[in-house]
Amino acid sequence: MTDPQLPAVLSERRQLVNLAYRLLGSLAEAEDVVQETYARWYALTERQRREVAAPGAWLTTVAGRICLDLLGSARARREQYVGEWIPEPVPGRSAWVDGPAPADPADRVTLDESISMAFLVVLESMTPAERVAFVLHDVFRYSFAEVAEIVGRTPAACRQLASSARRRVDTARVVPNPRHAEVVRDFKKAWETGDIEALIGLLDPGATATADGGGRAATFPEPIHGGEQIAHTLARVAAHVGTLHLLERTVNGQPGLVAEDGGRIVSVYAFDIVGDRITRVWVIRNPEKLRAWS
CATH class of the missing domain: 1.20.140 (Butyryl-CoA Dehydrogenase, subunit A; domain 3)
Structure with a gap:
């Protein structure tokens, strides 16, 4: 029945x-x-x-x-x-x-x-x-x-x-701002071209970057503090992983990026943006947390 x-x-x-x-x-x-x-x-x-x-x-x-x-x-x-x-x-x-x-x-x-x-x-x-x-x-x-x-x-x-x-x-509290998508787009371009000065300009001096690999993917183990330090770290990542392709995507309802390698999503980047500066970068690389993106 x-x-x-x-x-x-x-x-x-x-x-x-x-x-x-x-x-x-x-x-x-x-x-x-x-x-x-x-x-x-x-x-x-x-x-x-x-x-x-x-x-x-x-x-x-x-x-x-x-x-x-x-x-x-x-x-x-x-x-x-x-x-x-x-x-x-x-x-x-x-x-x-x-x-x-x-x-x-x-x-x-x-x-x-x-x-x-x-x-x-x-x-x-x-x-x-x-x-x-x-x-x-x-x-x-x-x-x-x-x-x-x-x-x-x-x-x-x-x-x-x-x-x-x-x-x-x-x-x-997140205040919707069309400018945030432009900030992420500029961040992507600066990262792809290795423009460290542009990256530093987009990152708040007190910004923090945190990565989650879960022991299953290589990433920086401790949070990185300071816009300049984050910019140099990202530049080193780009230099060592030349096959990555960055894509603009909506991450948790906000402008974000994903890194694709051979058609597979290997990283997701979420941002907290205040005004025209990125104050937080979250990098998720644990493959168990990326299943919804495949």
Whole structure:
């Protein structure tokens, strides 16, 4: 017999992946969470499923709790990670990125804004409870009463968690600017031509570059601080890897670059740009984090 709730249940998949990715910073883990969530739904008896008045809310609650548990163990796992850990980059506007962007109060963020690398990196600095409360309320617009059901705390406590998280996020708010694509394009040209002076001019003097190879791809092991130091490092990379082809792509909703070698994406570059200067460069080379780009 066909489950009459099946269409409604399956229609929640994109929302669940959207939520889990922002909570975990990993598309692969988000997919696993959604699979586990559906497994728990179909582990219910037919009668139990019929008694669920709002399947979407049930699925979100379960997915949120799974993510909360995973976040609790993620820090221990990442202490064993080789080198720096950067959230998994996602390309363009895709099924796990796209979503409604209705008018919101000023202290809330849009789905597009919440996918930026700068935003995700700040989320990594939060406690699991802060991250879940903030993302559910400020990004996905759940009430604090609903958040409390997932986090296992009172609505008042969840409000405090979200407020604490919001203060950190304010430093990573992305202001859309058409000029940013031009900055990335100029950066690409300067890098390809080995124009170190142009690179230095595009990088903020206090810029930081961080790379994630996960022990599976060669990269600089420690963050590089200073625009001039970053420019010289990139020039050395270009000199030693002459077969790379740089392509302009949207990375986590922002202008970025990917490096292609023989038709295979080997690196993804995300940027944080303030005004006309690049303040952060994130380099993702761990092949496990590049599967969505193949």
